[in-house]
Amino acid sequence: MSFDNRIIFAPATMVGESGITVIRLSGKDTFALISNCLSKSYAEFLPADVDHYTSHTTHHGYLFSGADFIDEVVVTFFKAPNSYTGEDVAEISTHGGSYIYRKVSDLLMKLGAFHAEPGEFSKRAYLNGKMDLAQAEAVADLIKAKTDQANKLALQQLTGKFSSKIKELREDLINYCSLLELELDFSEEGIDLVEKDVLLEKVNKLIAKFQSLTQSYESGKIIKNGVNLAIIGRPNVGKSSIFNYFLDENRAIVSDIPGTTRDYLEEPLIMGGIQFNLVDTAGIRETKDVIEKEGVRRSKIKIEEADIVLEVDDVTNSDIAVEAFSETDNSNKTIKVINKIDLMPGKSNAALAVSAKSGEKMDVLEAAIIAKAKELISRNNQSDVIITNERHRDCLLKSCEYLVNAREQIQQGGGNELISFEIRAAMDSISEIIGKTANVDILNNIFTKFCIGK
Ligand SMILES: Nc1nc2c(ncn2[C@@H]2O[C@H](COP(=O)(O)OP(=O)(O)OP(=O)(O)O)[C@@H](O)[C@H]2O)c(=O)[nH]1
Ligand SMILES: [Mg+2]
Incomplete structure (x- = not known):
C-alpha cells in the first residue's frame, strides 16, 4: 500500500474525561471503512450506506466492532476535494473518555487505518495543494498562540497575507530573470531588453524590502x-x-x-x-x-x-x-x-x-x-508583514545574499548569465518559504513539530 493511499486517523480533540472526543480520518476509502462499522440501528449491526451521504453532512449512528457495540456517535463527512486534507475526511464524535478512544482506535486499526504522524493531516493538505507551506506552518502557530498579537499574526499567515507578499517578491524576481534570459537569446542581434541602471535600482529596492522583512523577525519571534x-x-x-x-x-x-x-x-x-x-x-x-x-x-x-x-x-x-x-x-x-x-x-x-x-x-x-x-x-517592525518563523527568516537571508551578489555583478558589468544565475538562486530561496521548492527533509522537519491530529 503506498503512503498516499493509507487511511490515517487521530484524535482531533484531547482524549480524556470530556463531553466528546472527535476522531478524524482521512484518505481514499475512508467512507467505505466507516460503513464497515457504522450502524443506524442500536439493536443489531445494519451498515449505513455512507456512499450516498452528501459532503458536509452529519449523521447519527452506532459504532460496532463486529457484534460488539462500542458507542453512540455522530459522524461528519467531507468529500474530496472539499476537506481540510483535500481527501475524503470523516470526523467521528464519540463520548469523551480514554477507554472509548482506545476501543475506537483498535477498531479503526483492525479495519486497516493507521495512526497519523504529527502534522500528517496538514502535510497532506499541503501536498494536495489546499494550502502552501507557510500557511500550513501557521496552523501550528495558531494552535500554540497565547496572546492576541500572536493569534493575529498566525491568522494573517494562515489566510495567505504573508504568502501573497512572498509571491509578489517572487514574481518580481521571475520577471527580471526572464528578461535577462530573453535578452541572451537576442544577443547576436544586439537587442537590449534590460537597462542595467534600471535593473540595479530594482535590485536595490528588493534588497531593502528583504532586509526590512528579515528585521521584522526580531519582533515576530518575541510576539510568537x-x-x-x-x-x-x-x-x-x-x-x-x-x-x-x-x-x-x-x-x-x-x-x-x-x-x-x-x-x-x-x-x-x-x-x-x-x-x-x-x-x-x-x-x-x-x-x-x-x-x-x-x-x-x-x-x-x-x-x-x-x-x-x-x-x-x-x-x-x-x-x-x-x-x-x-x-x-x-x-x-x-x-x-x-x-x-x-x-x-x-x-x-x-x-x-x-x-x-x-x-x-x-x-x-x-x-x-x-x-x-x-x-x-x-x-524592528517597519514592514507591513512580520516574519515569525526562523525558517522564513533564513530563506530571506539566503535570498538577500544572492541579490547582493547580483548587485555586484551588475555593478561590475557582469554578463546576463551571471546576473540571472544569482537572481534565480534568490528566487529559489524565497520559494522555499511557501514550499514551491521545499525538499522532503524540510517538509519532515516542519511537520514533525506539529501536534498529533493536526
Ligand atoms: N522587607 C522586605 N523583605 C523582602 C522583600 N523582598 C524579599 N524580602 C526578603 O528578603 C529575603 C530574600 O528574598 P529572596 O526572594 O529569597 O531573595 P533572592 O534574591 O531570590 O535570593 P537568592 O536566591 O539567595 O539569590 C527573604 O527573607 C525575603 O522575605 C521586600 O520587599 N521587603
Ligand atoms: Mg532566589
Missing part, C-alpha cells in the same frame, strides 16, 4: 515565543520574591539565606497582553560552593539570552541604591529596580523602588516592563 525576562542581581535582594509576586504563587523558594536559588527557574507569564518567559536566577557572587558556582554560570547564560534584564538591588545597601537610581537606562535591555523599599520608606520617591513583600509600586515596575517589551516589539 515570548519576551525572555531574566531577574538578576546579588544574593538575597528579593529576586525570587519578585518572581513569585508576578506569578502570583509561591513558585520559587524564598529565604533570608543568601544563595537560596541555585538553579534558574522559568515560567510563562502574560502581562499587558504580551507573553513573557520569566526567569528567576541564582544570585551572582564569588563563591567556592561548586553547586552555587554552577548556578551563577547558568545565571550568566540566562542574562545573555534575555530580551529584558531586571536587575534587582536591596534598598538597605545604600551605595548600590544610589548607583542604581542614577542609572535607569531605557536604551539598553536592563531595567534597574530597588527592592525592599518598605524597610526604608524615605527612598520611595525613586521611580523604580518597590517592595515585593508589600506589593508597593509593583504596578509601576510591571508598567515599566511592559513599556520596554512594547518598545522591543516595535523597534
Whole structure:
C-alpha cells in the first residue's frame, strides 16, 4: 500500500474525561471503512450506506466492532476535494473518555487505518495543494498562540497575507530573470531588453524590502515565543520574591539565606497582553560552593539570552541604591529596580523602588516592563508583514545574499548569465518559504513539530 493511499486517523480533540472526543480520518476509502462499522440501528449491526451521504453532512449512528457495540456517535463527512486534507475526511464524535478512544482506535486499526504522524493531516493538505507551506506552518502557530498579537499574526499567515507578499517578491524576481534570459537569446542581434541602471535600482529596492522583512523577525519571534525576562542581581535582594509576586504563587523558594536559588527557574507569564518567559536566577557572587558556582554560570547564560534584564538591588545597601537610581537606562535591555523599599520608606520617591513583600509600586515596575517589551516589539517592525518563523527568516537571508551578489555583478558589468544565475538562486530561496521548492527533509522537519491530529 503506498503512503498516499493509507487511511490515517487521530484524535482531533484531547482524549480524556470530556463531553466528546472527535476522531478524524482521512484518505481514499475512508467512507467505505466507516460503513464497515457504522450502524443506524442500536439493536443489531445494519451498515449505513455512507456512499450516498452528501459532503458536509452529519449523521447519527452506532459504532460496532463486529457484534460488539462500542458507542453512540455522530459522524461528519467531507468529500474530496472539499476537506481540510483535500481527501475524503470523516470526523467521528464519540463520548469523551480514554477507554472509548482506545476501543475506537483498535477498531479503526483492525479495519486497516493507521495512526497519523504529527502534522500528517496538514502535510497532506499541503501536498494536495489546499494550502502552501507557510500557511500550513501557521496552523501550528495558531494552535500554540497565547496572546492576541500572536493569534493575529498566525491568522494573517494562515489566510495567505504573508504568502501573497512572498509571491509578489517572487514574481518580481521571475520577471527580471526572464528578461535577462530573453535578452541572451537576442544577443547576436544586439537587442537590449534590460537597462542595467534600471535593473540595479530594482535590485536595490528588493534588497531593502528583504532586509526590512528579515528585521521584522526580531519582533515576530518575541510576539510568537515570548519576551525572555531574566531577574538578576546579588544574593538575597528579593529576586525570587519578585518572581513569585508576578506569578502570583509561591513558585520559587524564598529565604533570608543568601544563595537560596541555585538553579534558574522559568515560567510563562502574560502581562499587558504580551507573553513573557520569566526567569528567576541564582544570585551572582564569588563563591567556592561548586553547586552555587554552577548556578551563577547558568545565571550568566540566562542574562545573555534575555530580551529584558531586571536587575534587582536591596534598598538597605545604600551605595548600590544610589548607583542604581542614577542609572535607569531605557536604551539598553536592563531595567534597574530597588527592592525592599518598605524597610526604608524615605527612598520611595525613586521611580523604580518597590517592595515585593508589600506589593508597593509593583504596578509601576510591571508598567515599566511592559513599556520596554512594547518598545522591543516595535523597534524592528517597519514592514507591513512580520516574519515569525526562523525558517522564513533564513530563506530571506539566503535570498538577500544572492541579490547582493547580483548587485555586484551588475555593478561590475557582469554578463546576463551571471546576473540571472544569482537572481534565480534568490528566487529559489524565497520559494522555499511557501514550499514551491521545499525538499522532503524540510517538509519532515516542519511537520514533525506539529501536534498529533493536526
Ligand atoms: N522587607 C522586605 N523583605 C523582602 C522583600 N523582598 C524579599 N524580602 C526578603 O528578603 C529575603 C530574600 O528574598 P529572596 O526572594 O529569597 O531573595 P533572592 O534574591 O531570590 O535570593 P537568592 O536566591 O539567595 O539569590 C527573604 O527573607 C525575603 O522575605 C521586600 O520587599 N521587603
Ligand atoms: Mg532566589
